[in-house]
Amino acid sequence: MPPSMQHEQSNSKVAHLETIDFAKLLAHEEAEISKLVSACATAGFFYVDLRGQSARTLIEDEESMYQAMAEYFDQPLDVKMKDDRGTHKHGYKPPGVFAGVKENSKDNYETLKVARDEVGANSPLLPSAVKRYPRLFDDFISKSHLVTMTIMRSLSNALCVDPADRFEQHHRDEADSNTTLVLLRYPKDVSSTCVGHNQHTDIGSLTLLFSKQWGLQILSPETHEWEWVAPRPAHAIINIGDSLRFLSGKRLASCMHRVVPTTETPTEHRYSVAYFLRPENDLKYEDPEGRAISAQQWHDDKYRTFADSHEKQATNSILLGGMDVASREGIVV
Numbered sequence: 001m002p003p004s005m006q007h008e009q010s011n012s013k014v015a016h017l018e019t020i021d022f023a024k025l026l027a028h029e030e031a032e033i034s035k036l037v038s039a040c041a042t043a044g045f046f047y048v049d050l051r052g053q054s055a056r057t058l059i060e061d062e063e064s065m066y067q068a069m070a071e072y073f074d075q076p077l078d079v080k081m082k083d084d085r086g087t088h089k090h091g092y093k094p095p096g097v098f099a100g101v102k103e104n105s106k107d108n109y110e111t112l113k114v115a116r117d118e119v120g121a122n123s124p125l126l127p128s129a130v131k132r133y134p135r136l137f138d139d140f141i142s143k144s145h146l147v148t149m150t151i152m153r154s155l156s157n158a159l160c161v162d163p164a165d166r167f168e169q170h171h172r173d174e175a176d177s178n179t180t181l182v183l184l185r186y187p188k189d190v191s192s193t194c195v196g197h198n199q200h201t202d203i204g205s206l207t208l209l210f211s212k213q214w215g216l217q218i219l220s221p222e223t224h225e226w227e228w229v230a231p232r233p234a235h236a237i238i239n240i241g242d243s244l245r246f247l248s249g250k251r252l253a254s255c256m257h258r259v260v261p262t263t264e265t266p267t268e269h270r271y272s273v274a275y276f277l278r279p280e281n282d283l284k285y286e287d288p289e290g291r292a293i294s295a296q297q298w299h300d301d302k303y304r305t306f307a308d309s310h311e312k313q314a315t316n317s318i319l320l321g322g323m324d325v326a327s328r329e330g331i332v333v
């Protein structure tokens with residue numbers, strides 16, 4: 001799947017993001033940890049180099065994952081709708097459910113969500129497309145978990161978080177959470193009413209994102225302009241979500257992002273894979289409006305907001321997690 005280059009016709013710049021070498025983080029290299037903290041406190045978005053031994057199966061498996069996704073999403077809509085489980089943690093969502101990237105549009109992406117706990121328990125509720133590739137899904141989720149939890153540990157150390165409040169203490173294996181692997185396809189045969197993926201900040205703690213295709217943009221906290229995130233072979237993107245920002249006392253930044261079509265008439269579907277590491281559902285934190293809220297409630301409120309009209313979304317701070325205000329004020333570390 002060659003990356004599409006039509007973004008070059010657009011006026012937006014390509015974002016300069018830090019690159020963190022996962023192998024160096026695992027080895028507790030201080031210089032790498034400093035780079036990590038600085039990236040998390042400023043852009044809240046960075047590349048992670050996965051070529052080291054411990055996580056390289058993720059890049060080896062990436063292509064197989066896209067193939068499994070094509071197989072799944074190529075099925076007729078009525079077959080996929082049988083996997084719609086009416087939750088935001090599991091199963092299928094068709095395009096057009098949430099607000100899209102253009103005013104008054106709906107979104108143009110379909111998703112299959114595969115929760116970490118169901119894969120771990122080999123649940124009979126998993127779609128057959130997932131059950132067909134048990135090793136692929138199991139490995140992809142456990143390696144994604146290793147990468148994201150290693151980053152959480154490095155951040156707890158670097159920010160000298162109290163032992164009881166270390167970020168990992170809010171992501172224990174035995175507690176319920178909404179951690180899930182999300183497979184996304186942006187169909188090429190777009191209707192004019194369904195466009196891209198609306199601007200937002202992520203709900204959870206960390207997102208580990210894979211895509212070989214252009215389309216992702218971040219709102220640069222420096223220039224306040226939309227910039228393209230270039231796909232890079234053997235690297236994934238990591239970004240901080242609302243939950244980790246709230247947990248860190250807003251020392252870490254989440255970043256507004258969106259997905260836009262690179263051309264008016266796309267010739268290929270766009271595929272991306274996101275591992276959403278989310279905290280324990282019972283965790284309490286303060287939202288941007290100062291309300292004490294549980295992680296589960298924030299998750300549910302945010303998904304409800306994704307489905308609201310653009311007009312309604314602009315009436316509160318849920319969609320952007322308060323980052324529209326924070327980016328104007330500058331982030332204090």
Ligand SMILES: O=C(O)CCC(=O)C(=O)O
Nearest residue numbers: 184202211216259272274
């Ligand atoms: O598809 C992408 O590249 C990004 C998706 C995303 O931002 C999300 O699902 O939260």
Ligand SMILES: [Fe+2]
Nearest residue numbers: 200201202257
């Ligand atoms: Fe996102």
